[in-house]
Amino acid sequence: PKGGVKIIHKFVEIRRGGQVYSVFIDYLDVRMAAEGRVETSFVLRKSGPPYEVYSKKTSAEVRGSVVRLEPPDLEGYPDDHIGNDPAHVIARCPYYAWRQPTDEILWIFRLVKGLNEVILHTETQVVGQSWPVGAPVKQVFYWEQLRQFKGYSFEFYYVISSSFTRARAIDLNESLRRILTIS
Numbered sequence: 001p002k003g004g005v006k007i008i009h010k011f012v013e014i015r016r017g018g019q020v021y022s023v024f025i026d027y028l029d030v031r032m033a034a035e036g037r038v039e040t041s042f043v044l045r046k047s048g049p050p051y052e053v054y055s056k057k058t059s060a061e062v063r064g065s066v067v068r069l070e071p072p073d074l075e076g077y078p079d080d081h082i083g084n085d086p087a088h089v090i091a092r093c094p095y096y097a098w099r100q101p102t103d104e105i106l107w108i109f110r111l112v113k114g115l116n117e118v119i120l121h122t123e124t125q126v127v128g129q130s131w132p133v134g135a136p137v138k139q140v141f142y143w144e145q146l147r148q149f150k151g152y153s154f155e156f157y158y159v160i161s162s163s164f165t166r167a168r169a170i171d172l173n174e175s176l177r178r179i180l181t182i183s
Contacts, residue, residue, distance in 0.1 A: 006032060014044075027098045032172060034066040069175040070094045072107070072158050075138075082182045085150075087143055092136040093158055093175075099137075103127045104161040107139055109146070109180075111154035119148055150182045 010023040038060055044053040074082070075090040082089060093105055104126055111119040123139065131137050157177040 004032075031066055033062040034064055035062065037061045066172065069096075069158075069160065069173075071176040071178040072156060073178070074156075074180070077180075080178060080180050082146070082180060085143060088140050089146065091139045091141060091156070093139075093160075095134050095136050096160075098162070099127060099131075100162065101127050101129045105137060105139070106159040106161070107141075108157055108159065109141075109149060109154055110157075111149055111152050113152070119154070121145055121148070146182060149180075153179055153181045156180050 006029060008025060008029055010025075012021045012023055014021060039057050040059075041057045042055045044055070045051065046053065072091050072093055074080075075092060077089065091107060104124055107123045107125065109119075109121040113119060123141070123145075125137070125139050127137055155177040156179075157175045159174045161173065
């Protein structure tokens with residue numbers, strides 16, 4: 001929708017003529033097309049002349065909007081208020097079926113104190129192989145990392161960088177923000 005172009009090549013070996021073959025497109029690529037349009041075509045490669053037969057292009061408008069990624073949450077703090085100076089808190093990034101072990105999660109704590117004063121704490125985590133299907137990705141943050149936010153309301157969110165796509169957009173990669181307070 002913002003004018004970007006992503007080209008996806010998929011190959012299907014045809015074993016029997018006259019049979020329908022389907023090609024599946026990854027979920028992240030479908031999300032990128034929301035509010036935009038897609039074009040599809042194929043090239044039939046044959047062993048005899050003509051060696052390549054090109055199809056007509058078909059295009060479609062993709063309706064609906066991108067569903068933003070869910071905000072992270074903290075184990076044991078359902079009301080988004082952290083008190084009593086805990087030794088650590090455990091953050092959870094929800095499970096996504098398209099998640100890959102090579103994906104990176106950038107955890108961000110952000111506080112805008114004034115016009116030119118921003119307090120920021122970021123940490124990068126590779127998802128890895130240890131998270132089973134259906135389980136959220138967890139990250140531990142220690143009190144030393146959170147102490148600077150004590151007494152304030154601040155934003156907590158994550159950005160996922162996937163190996164599926166190089167596209168970067170707030171709607172695609174960044175989660176909704178959760179407002180936390182530490183007293």
